[in-house]
Amino acid sequence: MDFYMLAGIVMLVAWGGITYTTDAPGWIHLMLTGGVFLIIWRIVVRDTPSGPDQKR
Numbered sequence: 001m002d003f004y005m006l007a008g009i010v011m012l013v014a015w016g017g018i019t020y021t022t023d024a025p026g027w028i029h030l031m032l033t034g035g036v037f038l039i040i041w042r043i044v045v046r047d048t049p050s051g052p053d054q055k056r
Contacts, residue, residue: 002042004041004042004045005039005042006036006039007035007038008035008036008037008039008042009035009039010016010035011013011031011032011038012031012032012035012039013034014031015028015029015031015032015035018028019032
């Protein structure tokens, strides 16, 4: 697990805690968007090949 995956998970946990315990303002929900984006982005980037091999 890398830093960005961990940051995404922390954002989702913080968002869940804040929205469950308080009357969260709208900008708090950006943490949901950011956390999901980071997790999906890192999964896609990790499994994407770097490109074709250059053979000479």
